[in-house]
Amino acid sequence: MKLKTLKKKIGRLETRLLEGQKKLAKLKGKLAALVKANAAKAKKKSTARAAGAGKKKRNSTAKSQVKPAGAQGSAPKKVKRKLNLSPERREQLAAAMRARWAAKRAAEASPPDGSTSHDFRIGQVPQSP
DSSP: OOHHHHHHHHHHHHHHHHHHHHHHHHHHHHHHHHHHHHHHHHHHHHHHHHHHHHSOOSOHHHHTSOOOGGGGSSSOOOOOOOOOOOHHHHHHHHHHHHHHHHHHHHHHHSOOOOSSOSOOOTTOOOOOO
């Protein structure tokens, strides 16, 4: 390897290492700021809870209801997108959904028929329908 190319490679490596140190310092600073902000938020939340605990609960039934499993996470609820449908297409989809729901209700209402009857006595042969 030539002396000139070796010097260039060493120079590039040194600059890359310096940039890496700068990035690392920047990320460490962001991490420290986040930790500090989260600690402040937790402290504020705990003081608010302590202040709220002293108050009387008026609406205890609404507060005691159990939330669904998906709502307990820290992520905010996903906003449902409104479909941009024409009235005709909306009505078509509504009719399809009504038909699907009616079929589901009908399936739940009528249990599946068994092929043999289980009300026979000893000595009788079950008859198939």
